[in-house]
Structure formats: structure tokens, C-alpha cells
Amino acid sequence: MKKLLSLFAITVVLAACGSSKSKDATTTTKAPADPTKYAETITSQDLKTALYIYAGDEFEGRETGKEGQKMAVEFIKKHYIEDGIPAAKSDGNYFQDVPLEIIATPDVQLSINGKSYKNIDDYVSVGASKDATINTKDIVFAGYGIDDENYSNYEGLDVKGKIVVIRSGEPKNADGNFVITGTDKSSKWSNMRQAFALKQEAAKNKGAKALLFYAPEVYAMAANRFGRSSGRMNLAGGAEEMMYMLINTDLAKALVSDIDTNKKSMSINSDVNITYKNNSEKISSENVAAVIKGSEKPNEYIVISAHLDHEGIKDGKVYNGADDDGSGTVAVLEIAEAFAKAKKEGNGPKRSIVFLNVTGEEKGLLGSRHYTDNDPIFPLANTVANLNIDMIGRLDPKREKKNRNYLYLIGSDKLSTELHNISEAMNTKYMNIDLDYTFNDENDPNRYYYRSDHYNFAKNNVPVIFYFNGTHDDYHQPGDTPDKIEYDLLENRTRLVFYTAWELANRDARITVDKATE
Structure with a gap:
């Protein structure tokens, strides 16, 4: 506790709860x-x-x-x-x-600079996206993907209509304390249960077309949970305009070679092609x-x-x-x-x-x-x-x-x-x-x-x-x-x-x- x-x-609380007398003795108030x-x-x-x-x-x-x-x-x-x-x-x-909808494994094809990557082995869709085809060189690395009043990777960064690549975690100061909290305790941006939604929402609010999230510490678990056609259920009507995927180490490094240590936002010089077909089944x-x-x-x-x-x-x-x-x-x-x-x-x-x-x-x-x-x-x-x-x-x-x-x-x-x-x-x-x-x-x-x-x-x-x-x-x-x-x-x-x-x-x-x- x-x-x-x-x-x-x-x-004090009990006194407040139990009091049944009116302050004005001349007023007739029904007792509780x-x-x-x-x-x-x-x-x-x-x-x-x-x-x-x-x-x-x-x-x-x-x-x-x-x-x-x-x-x-x-x-x-x-x-x-x-x-x-x-x-x-x-x-x-x-x-x-x-x-509601029962999530089925989507049909996805993804390539970077002509090299194809495999669904589940290399990337996995998180949630249901609308059917889409993306062929673009407008790709941005947005560091940790954080947009907080105490720290933002999106400051001065234009991601509207672009693919955004981010990594898990959050930054620390030179003294070892976390930038956002100012202490040795991490913030909600490191809590994976919250970070999944928070970082998605940040990219979506900035106008991103797709979000590729590099979180190697949870990729295997997420691929097993989200990637297999297991009858997983979600709210229908929630198919996002913004595509949201987790990516493994090989794919992440094909985009940002030093992604494990890089914290700076920057443009990425790559040609990315993605096609996505949602196979979800609606239920009530x-x-x-x-x-x-x-x-x-x-x-x-x-x-x-x-x-x-x-x-x-x-x-x-x-x-x-x-x-x-x-x-x-x-x-x-x-x-x-x-x-x-x-x-x-x-x-x-x-x-x-x-x-x-x-x-x-x-x-x-x-x-x-x-x-x-x-x-x-x-x-x-x-x-x-x-x-x-x-x-x-x-x-x-x-x-x-x-x-x-x-x-x-x-x-x-x-x-x-x-x-x-x-x-x-x-x-x-x-x-x-x-x-x-x-x-x-x-x-x-x-x-x-x-x-x-x-x-x-x-x-x-x-x-x-x-x-x-x-x-x-x-x-x-x-x-x-x-x-x-x-x-x-x-x-x-x-x-x-x-x-x-x-x-x-x-x-x-x-x-x-x-x-x-x-």
C-alpha cells in the first residue's frame, strides 16, 4: 500500500459521511x-x-x-x-x-532498395491498417519517436506523408539520469505497454504515413502475438490510415546502420516499397x-x-x-x-x-x-x-x-x-x-x-x-x-x-x- x-x-471522512444535521436549525432537511x-x-x-x-x-x-x-x-x-x-x-x-474484428495475418510485401523482407521473420504489423501501397523515398529516422513537453524527437522535423523509423527507449543525460524525468526512473515512454500506443500516436499526430518501430527486446514476443493468424480480436473501424509495424534488427540496420546507438533525427536515403492487404473479419x-x-x-x-x-x-x-x-x-x-x-x-x-x-x-x-x-x-x-x-x-x-x-x-x-x-x-x-x-x-x-x-x-x-x-x-x-x-x-x-x-x-x-x- x-x-x-x-x-x-x-x-474526518466518517464525520462527513455520517453527519445528518443541517447547519440551519430552522431548515427542515431530510436526514440521509x-x-x-x-x-x-x-x-x-x-x-x-x-x-x-x-x-x-x-x-x-x-x-x-x-x-x-x-x-x-x-x-x-x-x-x-x-x-x-x-x-x-x-x-x-x-x-x-x-x-469488432478478428485479426487475420495480412498480406504484406516489403522491400528496401530492391531487397525483399519476409512478413513475421523481419517485420510484423501491429494492429490493422487499411489496404495500402506505399512507394517512397520520403523516409525519416525520428530517434526514440518521443513527443513530450520535456523532450521531443519531432522538433523541427517534417514527417507529414513520410515513413518514420524509430527505436525503443528514451534518452539519458550525461549524469545517467533520464532526460524526461530528470531522475534514474524511466518515464512512460520506456514502458512498452504504453510506449506502443504513445509512439504510434505521436507519429500519427505528426502526419506520418507509416511507422516502423525497432524494439529488439520485444520483437520475438510481438511477432508471435501479432504475426500469427490466431483469431486475435480488435475494435473494428480502427483500421489506421497510418501503417504501423515492428521491425527486426536486420531490417532496421538496412535503414539506419547505427540505429542501436544513433539518437539523432535525420533523413534516410532509401527506396521503400510496401503493399498491405487487411484480411480481418468483422463480428458484433x-x-x-x-x-x-x-x-x-x-x-x-x-x-x-x-x-x-x-x-x-x-x-x-x-x-x-x-x-x-x-x-x-x-x-x-x-x-x-x-x-x-x-x-x-x-x-x-x-x-x-x-x-x-x-x-x-x-x-x-x-x-x-x-x-x-x-x-x-x-x-x-x-x-x-x-x-x-x-x-x-x-x-x-x-x-x-x-x-x-x-x-x-x-x-x-x-x-x-x-x-x-x-x-x-x-x-x-x-x-x-x-x-x-x-x-x-x-x-x-x-x-x-x-x-x-x-x-x-x-x-x-x-x-x-x-x-x-x-x-x-x-x-x-x-x-x-x-x-x-x-x-x-x-x-x-x-x-x-x-x-x-x-x-x-x-x-x-x-x-x-x-x-x-x-
Whole structure:
């Protein structure tokens, strides 16, 4: 845990949460409702009943785009209708279409000065590009391919309509510190998960026609992942005008002979020919979204999310995904029911609560990325926080502390100090779960901060909490079945999310974002 909340801070937050008296004794103000009666409607038995259906064999592992996933979205929709919770979309449709495509190996030919290079062996396409033919001598080496306020390889460099070649990493000063951070810690431009997107975006914004990225430390892995026709999935409509490829050492040195040491931007005197044909197959899938409108601040939104998909059927075995993420899905449905009951009794939330069940998480966080990047039903600027639930029904066998009543929290302090403090305070007041921050680190080798749907909100500066029980032997295996869920813990963890959402929705002031990223 990066920050421990002081006793004083907890006391202050609890005082704010629990105060029901008006400052003006002559004013009659309705006392805040006690959320406990609504939290108590979230029961282990209701969670169990729903999960045995949702993670049963009939749903065929809920693979994105397949029949089982279609059954899953209908199951979720039915629950919202029965609880009287309206669709989030203005047209009354609970489904948000998420256009997807199954990536197939493209047909690519590439030559430099008449010498041909082989797809996968020498280069690999990253993502889907539009069909294109490029014959040009307009080639530029842009060093590290960084465009940052503290350092830019593009300063004074015209790359519009040209092929841009870049290398991985970032520069250091003579003292050994990194130029961008001014410390011995590298920046996001060296984090390969981020650098792939950041360097692509920089070249695209500068008008490049194609980007050739030399990253020898990851080429073999990337060629295996991106280069083989493996049914990898991506958002459709994302075929880029700018072609984006990783290149191996031989090809890189054919363009820039000293690329391993060269840091200077320059023109390249080579004749490059590329033809590219996209062979992707379009498919359809759906997010499910419902909303309870706020009574006082209806245009501010708390998003409670979980992913509805899993791994499907492999080798004749159903991958039920009871924990991943059946547990999160039924938790969202129970939380929705609790808020719906409160609203029916005249105690609805002041801010709006959005219940978002996203598709394609197992394929690369695709449903949540579509929501945040392409089609936010409600503006991200008006989104107060995202509480994301992904695997909260089991125990982590590798956890050293042996008490069962724990929960891993990730991201709560990354963007908003208030969110973290409120989360701690709600737990202290109502649940007393051991909140474990073991994985609350962007540099954790497991990289959980980047591996569930909250990340697409966080990258857009929406404060997040990721609720997680850790992995186990049945993670992404057919053994992830409903009979192995710890239903008492699932109840406790779900109630904690409810209490946190209740406070975020009903407090007077919206939480502030005091740690926004660029």
C-alpha cells in the first residue's frame, strides 16, 4: 500500500459521511437514508443463485461474439428490466453495439532498395491498417519517436506523408539520469505497454504515413502475438490510415546502420516499397448499460463495471468463468438491485449510477475501450469515478496473510486522494475487510493496473478502484466453476463496493482529481 490513511483522515471522512444535521436549525432537511438496509439486500444466496445460472454450461463460457455471450447479455438485461432500472442509452436500448474484428495475418510485401523482407521473420504489423501501397523515398529516422513537453524527437522535423523509423527507449543525460524525468526512473515512454500506443500516436499526430518501430527486446514476443493468424480480436473501424509495424534488427540496420546507438533525427536515403492487404473479419458484440438517474446531480455519474465475457469452449471443455468475471457480473446486478430498492423508497442517489457490463475484456479490454474512447454514453468529463469489479469470489493461494476476509484494491490512490480516503472510510465504518494494496503499483510485474477495464477510465483521468481477489489455479481454466466460489466473501466484497458507490453518489461535493496525468 503506497499510502496509509491516518486515523485523523478516517475520522474526518466518517464525520462527513455520517453527519445528518443541517447547519440551519430552522431548515427542515431530510436526514440521509441509512444505506445498511439496502446493503443487506445483497446476500450470498442471491449471488449464488445468479452465478450458478450465469456461469453454467448453458452459457458456453460466454466467449465474445459467440452464442453464449449473446445469452449472457440477455440475462443481464432481464435483471435490469425486472428491477425497473432503465437503459442508459436515450433510445431505450440496453445494448451498446461494440463493432469488432478478428485479426487475420495480412498480406504484406516489403522491400528496401530492391531487397525483399519476409512478413513475421523481419517485420510484423501491429494492429490493422487499411489496404495500402506505399512507394517512397520520403523516409525519416525520428530517434526514440518521443513527443513530450520535456523532450521531443519531432522538433523541427517534417514527417507529414513520410515513413518514420524509430527505436525503443528514451534518452539519458550525461549524469545517467533520464532526460524526461530528470531522475534514474524511466518515464512512460520506456514502458512498452504504453510506449506502443504513445509512439504510434505521436507519429500519427505528426502526419506520418507509416511507422516502423525497432524494439529488439520485444520483437520475438510481438511477432508471435501479432504475426500469427490466431483469431486475435480488435475494435473494428480502427483500421489506421497510418501503417504501423515492428521491425527486426536486420531490417532496421538496412535503414539506419547505427540505429542501436544513433539518437539523432535525420533523413534516410532509401527506396521503400510496401503493399498491405487487411484480411480481418468483422463480428458484433455488445456492452450492457443501465442507469439510475440522480435526484440532485443527474449529470454526474458513478460507473460500476464488470466484464461479461470469458474464454468460451476449448477442446470440448466449457470455461465457465465463475470467478472471472461471473463474480463481478452478479455483484453489479446485486448492487443495481440495492440502489433500485432505495430509489423506490424515495432514497435514490443524488448522482446518477451507471451499471456497465462490458464485452471483450478477455480480448484486450475492448468493450470498455469502445465506451471510453469511441462512444461514451455519458461524458467522461462528468464521470466522477469508475468502480470496476473483476474476480472477487475466490482466495489467492499465494497470499502470505492467511485471513480470508481480504480484498486487493488497485488504483484507488492514483488519481484522487479523496477516492482512496473515502474507500478506506467506508470499509472502516461498515465492513472491516483487510484491504490489501500488494498489487497497487503500475510497475508491479503482474501489471494488474493495466489488465482490467478500469484502466480505460484511468487513462482518461477518471478516478478508479479495481476490486480483485488475485489469481488461482483455475484462472482461465475450465475449473473456474460456481461451486468453488466463497459466497460469504463475495457478499462482503460486493457490499463494500455498494457502500463506496453510495457515498460517492450522495456526498455534497464531487471528489476532486488531484493527480491527473497528461
